[in-house]
Amino acid sequence: xxxxxxxxKLILSGDAQAxxxxxxxxxxxxxxxxxxxxxxxxxxxxxxxxxxIKAYQxxxxxxxxxKLSTWIAQIAYNLAINYSxxxxxxxxxxxxxxxDSEGHLxxxxxxQDKTVEEKDISRLLxxxxxxxxxxxxxxVSLFHLDQMSYNEIGKILNLPEGxxxxxxxxxxxxxxDRLLSKYQVEDIWx
Amino acid sequence: MAINHWSDEEIQEFxxxxxxxxxxxxxxxxxICAACGKSFQYYRNxxxxxxxxxxxxxxxxxxxxVISRIPQFVQGTARFKFSDIFIGSIGIAALLGAMxxxxxxxxxxxxxxxxxxxxxxxxxxxxxxxxxxxxNGGVLLIGSxxxxxxxxxxxxxxxxxxxxx
Numbered sequence: 001x002x003x004x005x006x007x008x009k010l011i012l013s014g015d016a017q018a019x020x021x022x023x024x025x026x027x028x029x030x031x032x033x034x035x036x037x038x039x040x041x042x043x044x045x046x047x048x049x050x051x052x053i054k055a056y057q058x059x060x061x062x063x064x065x066x067k068l069s070t071w072i073a074q075i076a077y078n079l080a081i082n083y084s085x086x087x088x089x090x091x092x093x094x095x096x097x098x099x100d101s102e103g104h105l106x107x108x109x110x111x112q113d114k115t116v117e118e119k120d121i122s123r124l125l126x127x128x129x130x131x132x133x134x135x136x137x138x139x140v141s142l143f144h145l146d147q148m149s150y151n152e153i154g155k156i157l158n159l160p161e162g163x164x165x166x167x168x169x170x171x172x173x174x175x176x177d178r179l180l181s182k183y184q185v186e187d188i189w190x
Numbered sequence: 191m192a193i194n195h196w197s198d199e200e201i202q203e204f205x206x207x208x209x210x211x212x213x214x215x216x217x218x219x220x221x222i223c224a225a226c227g228k229s230f231q232y233y234r235n236x237x238x239x240x241x242x243x244x245x246x247x248x249x250x251x252x253x254x255x256v257i258s259r260i261p262q263f264v265q266g267t268a269r270f271k272f273s274d275i276f277i278g279s280i281g282i283a284a285l286l287g288a289m290x291x292x293x294x295x296x297x298x299x300x301x302x303x304x305x306x307x308x309x310x311x312x313x314x315x316x317x318x319x320x321x322x323x324x325x326n327g328g329v330l331l332i333g334s335x336x337x338x339x340x341x342x343x344x345x346x347x348x349x350x351x352x353x354x355x
Contacts, residue, residue, distance in 0.1 A: 016263040023253045031246040048248055052256045125239045144240040173198045176236050186228075189235040 004068045011059055022068075023052050029069055030076045032145050033156075036129070036137040037080040047083055051076045066155055070148070074156045077138060084134070121185060128178050135159075136171035143168055196226045201233050277343045284336045 001009070010018035030051050031044075038044045054075050062071055129137055135157060142148040142156065150161040150168075157164065179185045196204075196219070203209040204216060220227045249255070257263050296319060 020253050023256055031248055035246040049256050122239055169199050169202050176232050189232050
């Protein structure tokens with residue numbers, strides 16, 4: 001039996017410590033998904049808690065067809081999306097939002113009066129990630145922070161692999177262009 | 191001679207390690223193409239930024255908060271320990287009761303006293319005699335109490351155990 005199998009079996013037999021270790025192991029992944037999608041700090045924590053409670057409640061149905069991390073990230077994404085829809089916070093119309101965002105670059109080019117230092121770049125990058133369409137944000141995080149494959153990300157977001165790849169490339173191009181055009185980071189990035 | 195610049199997609203594929211273009215070919219191109227060199231550098235910096243830990247912090251007691259919201263763990267942890275200790279105590283009490291009831295301790299005391307402690311022989315005999323006498327009056331009461339507690343503990347374990355096992 002695999003380590004994941006043993007862990008799941010222990011949790012299902014009522015071992016609280018085993019469930020604690022599952023939470024500790026997957027907390028960063030869940031925060032990468034939820035924090036990228038939900039702006040309010042209290043909501044972020046509430047939704048993150050719900051993710052693990054839902055994972056516990058449905059653990060008996062986990063069939064080991066995907067990695068446990070993929071399954072938990074899928075729960076996190078679905079809960080955050082449902083929450084955002086209820087609050088009318090998010091549109092999933094990625095194409096429309098992305099094109100619109102690219103269009104904004106022209107007008108924002110007019111405000112190139114900011115002096116940026118190296119230490120500011122990570123803050124600016126965070127701001128620009130938050131301005132991306134929600135699916136772009138999650139894809140970028142899962143790919144770069146959690147080293148997930150296109151296939152795994154596709155399962156989480158319920159998107160074909162090709163779409164994941166396309167969104168990832170577009171997201172990174174948007175980020176690069178925005179940082180260059182809005183904040184003049186060329187000198188630091190040379 | 192016209193230079194074919196690398197597209198954003200090609201650069202990203204290369205940095206993702208998913209490009210079929212060799213590193214030597216890339217280096218050759220970068221030597222003669224400043225535009226692609228810049229573009230590569232920008233993307234390298236962007237990738238480095240994207241890999242940085244964003245330091246998303248959940249509260250330190252987050253795990254405990256989740257555990258406390260799952261009744262099976264809260265109830266299970268408390269009752270499991272309680273019933274284990276309870277059954278263990280009852281088992282020891284029942285064992286001691288049975289020993290006192292069935293074993294003739296005065297014979298044991300006599301045997302012990304013969305070997306090395308003749309001086310305390312009388313004291314030991316008296317102590318065991320008194321113990322048995324004290325218990326004799328309440329053996330039925332003690333026995334029925336122990337049995338009642340055992341049955342209660344077993345029921346408790348069976349009923350609460352099924353909720354979290």
